[in-house]
Amino acid sequence: MKAPVNLPEIPPELRGNVKLISFDTLYNWARKRSLWPMLFGLACCAFEMIATAASRYDMARFGMEIMRASPRQADLLIVNGTVTKKMAPQVVRLYDQMAEPKYVIAMGACAISGGPFKEGYNVVSGVDRLIPVDVYIPGCPPRPESLLQGILALQARFDHENIASMRAFQKTPDEGIPVPLLGPDLADWQTLWLQSHPEMQVAPELVDEETISQPGRIHPLEPVPFGDTAKTVLILQSRFPRDIQPLEDGLLVSPSKILQVADYLREQLSYRILSNLTAVDYPNPPEDIPESCIDVVYHFSRLSGGGTVALHTRVNRTEPRLASLTPNFPAANFQEREIWDLFGVRFEGHPDLRRLLMWEGFEGYPMRKDWHEAYFEAEHKPYRSRFPNGSKPRSAESRSPFRANVRLPEGWQPAEDGIEEVDRLLYERMLSADRDPAKPLGTEELILNFGPHHPSTHGVFRMVARLDGETVQHLEPVFGYLHRNHEKIGERNTWLQNIPYTDRLDYINGMTNNLAYCLALEKLLGWEVPERAEVLRIIMSEFSRIVNHMLAAGFLSNELGLYFTGSLYALEERELILDLFEAVSGGRMMFNYMRPGGVAADLPPGWVERARELVRERLPQKVKTMQTFLLDNDIIQARTLGIGVLPPEMAVACGVTGPVLRASNVPYDLRRADPYGIYDRFEFDICTRQHGDAYDRLALRFDEIWQSLRILEQALERLPKGPVQSHKLTPLLSVPAGETYTRIEAPKGELGFYLVSDGRRNPYRYHVRSTSLLNLTPLSAICRGAKVADLVAILGSLDLTLGEVDR
Amino acid sequence: MTGWGVLKSLWTVLRHFFMTYVDDFRYGPGRRYRPEALAERQGAKAQGIFTVQYPRERLPLPERSRNLPFLVEDATTGALRCTACGICTQVCPVQCIWIERAVDAETGRPLRRPAQYHLDISLCMGCGFCAEFCPFDAIKMGSDFEVSSYERPGFLDATQLARRL
Helix, strand or coil: CCCCCCCCCCCCHHHCCCCCCCCCHHHHHHCCCCCEEEEECCCCHHHHHCCCHHHCCHHHHCCCCEEEHHHHHCCCCEECCCCECCCHCCCCCCHHHCCCCCCEEEHHHHHHCCHCCCCCCEEEHHHHHCCCCCCEEEECCCCHHHHHHHHHHHHHHHHHCCCCHHHHHHHCCCCCCCCEECCCCCECCCHHHHHHHHHHHCCCCCCCHHHHCCCCCCCCCCCCCCHHHHHHHHHHHHHHHCCCCECCCCCEECHHHHHHHHHHHCCCCCCEEEEEEEEEEECCCCCHHHHHHEEEEEEEEECCCCEEEEEEEEEECCCCCCECCCCCCCCCHHHHHHHHHHHHCCEEEECCCCCCCCCCCCCCCCCCCCCCCCCCCCCCCCCHHHCCCCCCCCCCCHHHHCCCCCCCCCCCCCCHHHHHHHHHHHHHHHHHHCCCCCCCCCCEEEEEEHHHHHHHHCCCCCEEEEEECEEEEEEECCCCCCCCCCCCCHHHHCCCCHHHHHHHHCCCCHHHHHHHHHHHHHHHCCCCCCCHHHCCCCHHHHHHHHHHHHHHHHHHHHHHHCCCCHHHHHHHHHHHHHHHHHHHHHCCCCCCCCCCCCEECCCCHHHHHHHHHHHHHHHHHHHHHHHHHHHCCHHHHHHHCCCCCCHHHHHHHHHCCCCHHHCCCCHHHHHHHHHCCCCCCCCCCCCCCCCCCCCCCCHHHHHHHHHHHHHHHHHHHHHCCCCECCCCCCCCCCCCCCCEEEEEEEEEEEEEHHHHCCCCCCCEEEECCCHHHHHHHCCCHHHHCCCCHHHHHHHHHHHCHHHHHHH | CCCCHHHHHHHHHHHHHHHHHHHHHHHHCCCCCCHHHHHHHCCCCCCCCCCCCCCCCCCCCCCCCCCEEEEEEEECCEEEECCCHHHHHCCCCCEEEEEEECCCCCCCCCEEEEEEEEECCCCCCCCCCCHHHHHCEEEEECCCCCEEEECCCCCCEEHHHHECC
């Protein structure tokens, strides 16, 4: 019991003007209204946080006017998105650097528990394993209001804090949280502690043996002529009769001849674009494959249009080696590194064969079929434990010895320089690449790291630059900080379960991602799409394109120093378009709207009128405003004209597509070159620009918005009546055996899905040909010689989404 | 002329600022926070302040808006509509639904109701497949978004998931 306090006598002239409150109340009241969140974005949820900061939800109303890019000036960390193992050390380091008292909000399912990507081999199951979390906001992603409510809940918590008992003001200094190490797997302090206390480890459960490793199966069929590529196939067969065999959907080339065949395709048949390059693992070979192998698949396409030509080549699994295409097709650079990383195929002659997505030292090649992560439950979903005897729900943590998605070899000890090992190859390359032999030592050389946490890198992306003064001598992009194992999870999912996952690839353009995957599925299934659904798909894709291009322009202006102003104009229109998307699909960002054979639902009443009003009255006016605001602006021009020039030849060789390619004066748009859906019935122009610099890439996006508005006008006018779905979908849809590479013109460029079906309920191989990743191939080349300040302009003009780059 | 573009850009921003007040004059005082004004301020013709004053006012959510799933409870009997057919467990992409089917104690035959129903709310990706494929409309997607908690959310059982329509 407290002793009564004798309050001093208040002089009469001050009565009514003085309020006596406890210091805690005053302190908490002041702190409550002055939370400074960190400008920190990890994944999809970051976009909802940006929306929360933008005009409609405006979190400045709660005293969060400025988001600080530096952790030292921030006291609220909103962990918005999937924390990957590769990113975990950075998250902890940022948290340690924040000023006390500091708070953490885990926003969205991924930050809480790993969410949809929980089972992924590179995903931390919940940020609360790394740092203490104050408020959890479930949802995927939570709406902006949800985040606001979470912040209000956090503020409500302040009222009960006492300055004497607060963690931040304790006498024993807070030593911070030890930064996790990247070894054969992620080793945070809990894992290391458990490793030295085996009695505390969870006994791993036995895995259901029956479900493991059934052989895949692909039907050998007669070679079917597929469009205009049939001729190419015949020519190749006659040219290389001994080294080429026909397959169902492509050609099997002997590994020793792959370079010659690829060169022949490029030189003689003008297949200059290496669209897609991936691999399929066959540990238990199906009937038509003689022995276990890794099948490397190349898809080539032509600038003049038409379908792709698929080349397969098979290498053995024990020590796979193959000649690298990178010297002749720079587009193969990242894709070959990805195959080396995930499948372990060594590409001989590759100039820089490092791991692309995982870190150096990670144990194993995770995309191989016989590689299982710590949370492995069964080869395929649905899991048997869920029904009908799912009485004891267990979290995945209970299946892993370290209570986390971690597997460390027995007796592994962290090296003293554990972190150094991860980046050693990278820095060796940084020091040796692009050296001028005449000038072996530069003056004032400096290696500078941009990111992975940097407000101008559009997410968790890292660039390492070697500088001579202000001039970039060499630049290496580093990927994988958002590698959420999309493909590994995708091969475990059923065919339908993958649709919502595609939303989370390029999370600005869920609609087009849905569309590309569903088109690929329809190709395998041989399904038709009703007319109304076709038009609806086009309406959604074009709205999505407008959103994407406006955001790309807005964020570029952000990076050029307009801070948030340019983006605010874009985000306002995005909100209105998202309202339309939400009305039709139910989700603001994660639509899950397209289905094989149509779309999920018809339009709600009044939708067309709202869309028309937007397309006819509002958007033209607003796009014009933005155009004046950005394109005519002398400062923007000064920062972008002549910066980061991408010559057309380099663009094509590097596999660049979409607006970036067209800004380099290459009129290549898949809506015309390889039409899908009913785009051939619409009137629109393919826009190009002449110079290929950052300004052209920005301006071209506005040109394309006008074309999208044109398509939307026509589509909304001629929306036919009728059904929107041609087939009744069953949860466990079986897809006939076969393979397909289906691509569309997503807002950022060519988005392709390479699917292999063995006739069962799950994809045997599920590969995403990522637009943003391939568009980054020339980044290193076009940044060479640029100034440091230009780097962000160049990167912003390439318009990338990390969810798609790293998958 | 050098500098003209900058002036034009600045004018764009300034005009945007003035338009806020033009709207206020046009509609008179008190327009901003009336409920019926919200639709207008958020519509295609809106010019002025775009902000929704959450939590004081709320944006009406579309009917299909979805966030997290709930189980439908029959209004008359108070029992769950769920028949434990297991389709939601098959279709759930993150496999966050666990069902134990009830069994008749005497005959040992499965009954058409769940003995236990669990859903891991921390995993749910809100895709809506469970509601879309449920043949009995027994699971639905709720649009409730005020769900933050101080503890890590986890498995919810049938009583926590049930809601009466």
